[in-house]
Amino acid sequence: MKALQYRTVGAAPEVVTVPDPEPGPGQVLLRVTAAGVCHSDIAVMSWPAEQLPFPL
Numbered sequence: 397m398k399a400l401q402y403r404t405v406g407a408a409p410e411v412v413t414v415p416d417p418e419p420g421p422g423q424v425l426l427r428v429t430a431a432g433v434c435h436s437d438i439a440v441m442s443w444p445a446e447q448l449p450f451p452l
Contacts, residue, residue: 398411398414399411399413399414405443405445409441
């Protein structure tokens with residue numbers, strides 16, 4: 397399936413292909429037909445690497 401990932405600090409997010417998820421026992425798999433980027437996502441993508449509190 398396709399995913400939008402922010403993989404490199406300072407670069408634009410990339411559309412990549414990732415494995416289809418497999419639900420485990422007691423889980424369900426939902427089809428997402430639309431998603432958006434919130435203002436917080438845009439803010440995080442503007443931070444320099446030293447400000448990111450987590451690895452990409």
